[in-house]
Amino acid sequence: MNALSSLIVVFILAAVAWVGGEVVSLHPAFGIVVPALAGVVFVVGFAVRVVGWARVPVPFRIPTTCGQQRSLSWIKSGWLESPWTRTGVVARMALEVLLFRSLFRGTVAAITTEPVSDGHGSQDPAPGPARLVFGEQKWLWLAALAFHWSFLFVVLRHLRFFVEPTPGWVGVLGAIDGFFQVGAPAVYLTDVVLLAALAYLLIRRLTDAQVRFISLFQDYFALYLLVGLVTTGVLMRYFVRPDIIAIKQLTLGLVTLAPAVPTGVSPLFFVHLFLLSVLVAYFPFSKLVHMAGVFLSPTRNLANTNRMRRHVNPWNYPVKVHTYEEWEDEFRDKMKAAGLPVEKV
């Protein structure tokens, strides 16, 4: 249901943009107004989101410790997985953000009744019918990593449409990316990886019974949007070459706030631009904000210095406790009889 309805929505969006591209009088709307609005929504929405989180206090120090705490000097402590210094925290976050450390840690676990090898060639000697087995689960990690990195590369490569003259390093990126020159124009490695990774993520969501069960409309929607965006981009680069000069005129106009709609821009480009606009505008209101949220996650970005240094809760308030005096009042006679010291005789 979700998988289908979100696909339909994305198709409708694409169709709308195609029509907009076909009808010249709509070009200003789809070429300027929509992208500009999307940009504004993105910036404002993103800021509201991040500021919204940042304003909520972190009352308690709750890092998830994945390694040995800093304690006795002769015990090797996990500076990275249970950090107690800023460097440790930064390194932990960097591993998380750049290499998806936690995802890498994942294994698959299931209960099986099959006899299985214990990994050392011998049969697990355990009797009993059921056991828990672990398997490698690196595909999700790999696909996620491949997707994010190649997406970043592609975005950076697109800078050549937004900056004039094209900075040298953007050219270098393109050259590296197109290193495995296959035909002309050069096939960018990242395009291939990006599509493959997206395909994997989508197929996994559709076919893995558990993941499918937890998936909502918006999970498919984001994926289909991305697939649509990448597909139209790939089509334009390798198959139906659009008028690059005209497109660059349009995009430069957008970023320099001097909008212009040149003639000769193909409808396919409008689809591409529109899907991008939708993605960009949708970003702050969706799970995609994990991009910013990950940096604020208190289980990862706090040092495990809980007992070393005092941490203050801004809304700490007094609570009703049972004081020693009240307690002794209740039990004084029994305490005296048992020979326990009391405050008030």
Added chain:
Amino acid sequence: MADQTPGPDALAKVDFRPKGKTWLEPHPEFRKGTYCYSAAPKNLTYLGLPNPREWQPFNDDWKLPPDWKTIILDGMRERLDRYRSFRLFMDICVRCGACADKCHFYLGSGDPKNMPVLRAELIRSVYRRYFTPAGRIFGAVVGARDLTEDVLKEWFYYFYQCTECRRCSVFCPYGIDTAEITMIGRELLTLVGCNINWVIEPVANCFRTGNHLGIQPHGFKDSIDFAVDELEEITGIRVEAPINRKGADVLFVMPSADYFGTPHYYTLLGYLMLFHEIGLDYTLSAYASEGGNFGLFTSHEMIKRLNAKVYAEARRLGVKWIIGGECGHMWRVLHQYMDTMNGPADFLQVPVSPITGTRFEHAASTRMVHICEFTADLIRHGRLNLDPSRNDHWNVTFHDSCNPSRAMGLLEEPRYIIRNVCKAFHEMPEDTIREKTFCCGSGSGLGTDENLEMRLRGGFPRANAVRHVRDKHGVNLLACICAIDKATLPPLLEYWAPGVDVAGVHELLGNALVMRGERERTTDLRGEPLTAREEASAHA
């Protein structure tokens, strides 16, 4: 209850295919053996908690207050403004499913709503509906649900089917900690009087008498005196165990199970022997006679109310610093919350071991040290005379309790002690220890008998790893440093991995500790003859 529980073969048949088309329709079903009974009104009343009444989860009418919906939504709003964790975790989950098979309750039950992600979605769906524009407009299409009684019942079922063990948070790419969401979920349920008795009764007892079991000061003294007598029989030495003594250097706080339950009790014997042997100037307290804090399973406010007595008592007794005993969630509270809630502890001193001179810099602010840190330091400095052969009848593995490992990072200290006090030690498989440790399945107040089936299901991954080392290395003892584990692992192992006993680390230390002037030991702390055990294991 136990006799109605299906046997291991039946229980281990878990179907992981999600049933039904969508999880959005709430289907609260309270099947006997998989949930805990409601909190008795007298306990709620004693604590001044809302809506005390007679009811049970399986009743149709939960007797909620008329404005329960407003209470919950206001409570949510307040918490969204107070806990960045809560707000952030409501927003950024991408439903990648990496956490799904990390939860022992999902692994043991196959119930999709026990996947951490869906457990969180139970509350997230309500968040979407009332706190996000998309949810307000599109409703069910984007996974938003109205807050209905059935949704609330689901919350109750699944938030009391999470041991707040944080295993899922280790694997989530954003560190989303479902335990944090469960804690807030339980807090919200508490606002309308939906709690379980196995949590609230200990809380009420603890508030009144100082400890979960409701033991009054004279009863506490009796227990300690009894332990002193028994130690004299075993070792020939009469140790001192002062209570409420002003002016001692150190206050020692332990979980109450240590002086009232087995096998915890042998751990207490170990502590007392150790303190006597090194001549520590310490005192116990009958007021702070519990370090464990079931407030952690109720609300943040309740954590603070129960925890307050530790610092208050340290101040009243005029001690210099504090040592805490073997208990998992007690240490989560002491490590993550105490200083912030009830500090600063500026009337105490930075802990320094009077025997080795080690300054415990890592506890410079809370001024409270874990007994394993303290003992490991003693062993490292060669201050203890140890005879590991007295543990020869044990072939040991170590269970990292969830809280000391994932909320504190206490991994090596207990292992160091174990390696020094016994000769045979075997780790369980990599994926099941340290930060990846599996929960006992009964933490966070779920360790009651009416919930036995769920405990056995949730405990299966832990027990399975124990069974593995039992069969592979002949392990017959599981050591751990958590009072809940010591109470709930014995029945779990008896069910899934018979032949493995459970012990505290300081029980093993007590066995191995050669005390000055002791008479030759013929039994271990359990009173079992050392030689008979040796023979038994030689024949095994």
